[in-house]
Amino acid sequence: MDPRIEEHAEIIVEHSTDVQPGDQVVVSGPPEARDLVAAVYGKLGEIGALPVQITQDPRAMREYMLAVDPDELDLPTHLQALIDETDVMIGIRASSNKNETSDVPPEKNSAMATLHKPISEAVMEKRWLGTQFPATGDAQKAEMSTPAYEEFVYSAVNKDWDEQRELQQQVVDRLEEADEVRIVSGETTDVTMSIAGNIVKNDYAEHNLPGGEVFTAPVPDSVEGEVLFDKPLMAQGREITGVRLVFEAGEVVEFEADKNEEVLGAVLQTDEGANRLGELGIGMNRDIDQFTYNMLFDEKMGDTVHMALGRAYEDTVGEGNERNDSAMHMDMIVDMSEDSSIEVDGEVIQRDGTFWFEDGFEG
């Protein structure tokens, strides 16, 4: 087996999810992820954990979603029972066609997300991880050959995560004392938000692999200003580009998109929390050196900031602070590489993609 896949599996099982003998483990992955699933199973066997593989094949889900009337559905209690009894949830993404569900009506996807919310929430209470296997459709989306994309993925994933944690801790320490964060980029983005009292997390690949970001939750009603998310995102099997949002008292009061604006509209209408922010993240993984139109990687780039509409992670919300609740969590990216700054309580901590502790920073 490809030794890079073996190393990836080892990081998943040992570093990220810390699997123990006897742990009940769910591995979720499509057919394209077969090689990594097999490597993970090998590691789980060594440890003596108990795996079950579940598959959400987009081809099957498309057939189901096209046929089903979501109003007549209930919660899949058998899936809920599985998750309730699970200690560790390992989710592996891999696509041979990133647009496989692109002809499912967006409002059906939103309805299903709402229906499955108790399950998504239960997963968050486990040791869970999301990671990527480099399949052909993902390489195509990144506009790369499959071997080149494999190299890209493994350089971002198979690294020294303790070193990365220490690097990021500098930003965590800075934000933990902060009240207000301001993100400015060109003429199109100028947004402020309070993070006062919320918890700043150091992502060193406990839940995302690759990890490499520092993130927290905005105070829901505090977000003011406008943002152009200038990198595309995939939602419900479709690409949305040029998302522009205007916030007042935390709510989206204006939205537009260059492409698939109606999908964005459906996302915003999922529920009340879907038109407020649930996350602010700052990318810090310098091994991710190009956009690949895959949020798991793009949002970790050192030259980016991302914000998510919808659900705030519970462990980012401070005691007594409001948590934005939603069935949705949709990340969107601002490119900070040029004419941009991150300010914390009036002080610039990153300018044009360079942090204050890095060479080339001009404060």
Next chain:
Amino acid sequence: MDPRIEEHAEIIVEHSTDVQPGDQVVVSGPPEARDLVAAVYGKLGEIGALPVQITQDPRAMREYMLAVDPDELDLPTHLQALIDETDVMIGIRASSNKNETSDVPPEKNSAMATLHKPISEAVMEKRWLGTQFPATGDAQKAEMSTPAYEEFVYSAVNKDWDEQRELQQQVVDRLEEADEVRIVSGETTDVTMSIAGNIVKNDYAEHNLPGGEVFTAPVPDSVEGEVLFDKPLMAQGREITGVRLVFEAGEVVEFEADKNEEVLGAVLQTDEGANRLGELGIGMNRDIDQFTYNMLFDEKMGDTVHMALGRAYEDTVGEGNERNDSAMHMDMIVDMSEDSSIEVDGEVIQRDGTFWFEDGFEG
């Protein structure tokens, strides 16, 4: 989508498992079965059932089994919880390599089967089905091209099952009154067993698709004689050929095999029930006109009888009769096409593969 796959999916969901709105459904299938899983998901969507796909990929299972120490394992309670909450279990087989687990030590497989016995038993209490998708490895095993094998599978599977049920009912009626069955073939097979008081089942594709057999349970201690199972069988990723068993008072007192005798030995040692018979079946599906070295099909051929070592199906054991219990259920076939007969209480009901109600029977 291939209309034959659509029809297969429709028979699975409507005829075999009678899926209802709101049913909690598990679809179990490897990556090779992707097209059929997608078609089944479409039908489940139309009905408004709630599917989860689980995957037992032999490549992953091989890695796991090679690495694991089965003595340190417990029951996967999360899988058990999933099955407990499930109404319908649809198992789809498909292989790109029928020998994918052939280098896993047989005693490890036996240990795992024992560990998973409560789950296998729980599945049997649901509406469950096992069926086949025609993948490349299955075609290769059958020594056929993939398109020819597809035709073979769909002609056996996509048929009028009500008509088949009526055909088989003649044999059911005959066996239901019977005490003793005797199977004779050439010089190598002459075995008698009592089926007195046990229940004779008409398999018209409720649990196996293709269906097409009449089966019951022998009274465990009644089996006497010797049998040469002259068609190969696959156990634990290996082919066993030329299995010869000698029974005394129901127990296997001698065994041999031309190939992989040690795998047969491991199977027999699984537990106490593994060296007694749990099933006697008579094949009656005339659309299966050749051996394809796949038990699901071979055992349904009109010219065969099969016997299974191990677990008896609960619904074949009459009240007050003993049920053979085991973690194992391994079917083995006797070719009855030449120099053979099935006798019921001394009366021949099939000679040289032809039933008494068919043309060419000589009583």
